[in-house]
Amino acid sequence: MMNVDLRSDTVTKPTPGMLEAMFTAKIGDDVFGEDETVNELEDKAAKLFGMEAGIFCPSGTMTNQIAIKCFTQPLDELIADQTAHVYRYEGGGIAFNSAVSTRLLNGYRGIITAEMIEPEINAENIHYPHTILVVLENTVNKGGGSCYTLEQIKPIAELCKDKGLKLHLDGARIFNALTQTGDKAVDYGKYFNGVSVCLSKGLGAPVGSVFLADKETIKYARRIRKVLGGGMRQAGFLAAAGIYALDHHVERLKIDHAHAQILAAELAKCDWVSAVLPVETNLILFDTIAPASAVLEKLAEHGIKAMSTDKHRIRFVLHLDVHADQVEHVVKVLKTI
Incomplete structure (x- = not known):
């Protein structure tokens, strides 16, 4: 996995x-x-x-x-x-x-x-x-x-x-x-x-x-x-x-921002996501219809770790240890939830 x-x-x-x-x-x-x-x-x-x-x-x-x-x-x-x-x-x-x-x-x-x-x-x-x-x-x-x-x-x-x-x-x-x-x-x-x-x-x-x-x-x-x-x-x-x-490692931050845009766009298509905050940099905050804890459990089943910042809000943070193939994996998983 x-x-x-x-x-x-x-x-x-x-x-x-x-x-x-x-x-x-x-x-x-x-x-x-x-x-x-x-x-x-x-x-x-x-x-x-x-x-x-x-x-x-x-x-x-x-x-x-x-x-x-x-x-x-x-x-x-x-x-x-x-x-x-x-x-x-x-x-x-x-x-x-x-x-x-x-x-x-x-x-x-x-x-x-x-x-x-x-x-x-x-x-x-x-x-x-x-x-x-x-x-x-x-x-x-x-x-x-x-x-x-x-x-x-x-x-x-x-x-x-x-x-x-x-x-x-x-x-x-x-x-x-x-x-x-x-x-x-x-x-x-x-x-x-x-x-x-x-x-x-x-x-x-x-x-x-x-x-x-x-x-x-x-x-x-x-x-x-x-x-x-x-x-x-x-x-x-x-x-x-x-x-x-x-x-x-400064110039490469553009990669993290681009990855965040890819995930934000996919999250916006998910019917279990009620809102995605505007994404400017490497952070994504999005609201879920189901409790955030339930979504985090589902993500964890596919090897994806994330954090909740409220009962119905989750945060994704992109960084230099998240590569293009991992972003593709997350996109595929989001489509299955």
Whole structure:
């Protein structure tokens, strides 16, 4: 039986070329700043996004939580969409780590606008938390891989600058967004105070994210990373995978997007599917008439793994370990359910 894992783009295994890069990496103690490969990755990512500096961390949750800690103080408030990963899937870390509150907005598939944000910025009043940060997510996981363009980001950045707010990007799948929109990574540095870049999703690295910001923020971020237990020692083996991913796995994201379109088109034909959200990148969210659990059981009988995100909603995620023949297999199975 052919096996196809569509649960997430985090399930990928390092490619032979990536493994070779990991095995031959030059390493040192990164907590002492002496790991050459980690330093190279941080510098490479920072330059790529037009930022001054970066810090390599084990996960995107950690880079996001460090960013929030860097940009806020207790009794502050951040603004984000109600689907935001930093709010829903980071274990309540905003409150636990930073002691700040969250103002949630109802964007369209996770996309919020300056017009939505402005009226939610609190006036200076002791009864209100101090609004200090806006967090965007690109692509939006709960939005089915929906993308912000730089044209959409620009007015938000201008509003934040005018109101004295910081702007952070949870770039969990930022390269999927860039592949779709055609925007340039280097331009992000013009708009954001901080950017979290995940290497272990669409890019296929086994571990790691990089938080990018100005040098002073990253200096403070190193202290926070240490407190959170994220100071890794000979981390160059992992950083080498990140460098390889940036060099070799960005352009190929177009393949994942094309595969997602094929599956989305087939799902739209299925009479047991009630709706398919618009597909922009490598994520597909679709609603089922029967309980999602029943559909997942049926898919599993044919070697297909997927995830439910609600009682009647399922998510497919395409990635570099899903090849054309596996996509064909899924299409055939969908026709039989």
